[in-house]
Amino acid sequence: MEFEFYSNLIDRYDSLKYEILKAQTFSEEHYGFLPIYYKVMESDRTRVSAFTRAFDHYDFTDKIVCEAGVGTLALTKHFLSKVKKAYLIENNPDLKNFIQEELEKNGWQDKVEVIFGDAMKVGLPEKVDYIVGELMSIYCGNEYQVQIFKNLRKYLKPDGKLLPEHITNVVQLANIEFEKEHKHYPINFTRHLPEQLSLHQVVNEIDLYQVEELKVKKTLEITPLLSGTVNSVYMHSMVQVAEGCNFTGTDSLMPPTVCKLENPVQVKKGQSVRLNVEYEFGTSLDEAKFWVE
Numbered sequence: 686m687e688f689e690f691y692s693n694l695i696d697r698y699d700s701l702k703y704e705i706l707k708a709q710t711f712s713e714e715h716y717g718f719l720p721i722y723y724k725v726m727e728s729d730r731t732r733v734s735a736f737t738r739a740f741d742h743y744d745f746t747d748k749i750v751c752e753a754g755v756g757t758l759a760l761t762k763h764f765l766s767k768v769k770k771a772y773l774i775e776n777n778p779d780l781k782n783f784i785q786e787e788l789e790k791n792g793w794q795d796k797v798e799v800i801f802g803d804a805m806k807v808g809l810p811e812k813v814d815y816i817v818g819e820l821m822s823i824y825c826g827n828e829y830q831v832q833i834f835k836n837l838r839k840y841l842k843p844d845g846k847l848l849p850e851h852i853t854n855v856v857q858l859a860n861i862e863f864e865k866e867h868k869h870y871p872i873n874f875t876r877h878l879p880e881q882l883s884l885h886q887v888v889n890e891i892d893l894y895q896v897e898e899l900k901v902k903k904t905l906e907i908t909p910l911l912s913g914t915v916n917s918v919y920m921h922s923m924v925q926v927a928e929g930c931n932f933t934g935t936d937s938l939m940p941p942t943v944c945k946l947e948n949p950v951q952v953k954k955g956q957s958v959r960l961n962v963e964y965e966f967g968t969s970l971d972e973a974k975f976w977v978e
């Protein structure tokens with residue numbers, strides 16, 4: 686039947702609304718992500734190509750590279766054949782055999798040191814030219830991108846580079862119905878987009894070479910373009926992996942996300958309001974606070 690697959694998908698749109706949220710949740714119980722999330726990440730060409738373009742932007746030939754959180758080597762396999770030496774860090778024990786088998790299959794084992802441990806704590810035996818780490822989540826709210834790069838950048842040569850290097854987080858005032866048990870959810874299908882009542886505004890910029898403070902506390906002045914009820918914020922993260930090699934969020938990584946306000950408020954087109962934002966890197970968006978006054 687024509688459109689059979691599409692028709693089946695439409696029937697499931699609503700039940701799929703929270704599937705990425707469930708699949709992406711980092712769980713202490715299984716020491717990392719579920720196998721389904723690796724599949725989501727590997728199959729996302731937009732996400733992978735943001736990194737492969739950045740690898741091409743620099744020249745990794747004969748360089749010393751460290752990658753944190755290598756997962757199923759979806760990014761790693763694009764640079765390993767070129768480099769002189771690589772330190773690969775991963776703390777999900779379920780991936781140990783897979784990583785070792787892949788390295789042996791490709792004959793990379795002699796130039797690779799695999800460190801099974803916590804990238805927030807491990808040390809490296811020498812300085813490196815590049816540090817790669819895709820441990821990102823929207824606003825760096827859930828994952829430990831900031832903490833991990835704070836630890837590893839000590840081992841970067843003076844002219845070395847971090848990939849990614851810079852993240853800009855932006856916000857819009859929004860309104861959407863939430864199911865009771867959820868405080869936030871990433872957008873999987875555009876029909877779950879909230880009504881957006883203002884333009885994007887910058888909340889904070891994260892310079893991964895410099896960032897020290899883990900807590901973010903901001904107040905923004907926002908002028909709504911529409912009158913109505915605001916009960917949430919609509920969040921995007923814009924990532925510079927390398928200059929000119931950008932990533933602005935897909936369903937597999939930093940999906941644009943809706944997060945509830947502490948309390949709903951009425952706003953009027955053209956009358957500015959103050960949006961307060963408080964959250965901490967590497968905690969949970971369930972603990973993040975957004976409120977309008």
Ligand SMILES: C[S@@+](CC[C@H](N)C(=O)[O-])C[C@H]1O[C@@H](n2cnc3c(N)ncnc32)[C@H](O)[C@@H]1O
Pocket residue numbers: 716717718726727753754755756757758759760774775776777802803804805818819820821829833
């Ligand atoms: C978002 S996934 C990305 C995987 C892979 N880099 C890719 O792009 O396909 C992040 C990976 O980092 C690992 N990870 C998370 N926190 C870590 C930590 N503190 N130390 C080492 N690995 C970590 C997770 O187990 C997961 O495999």
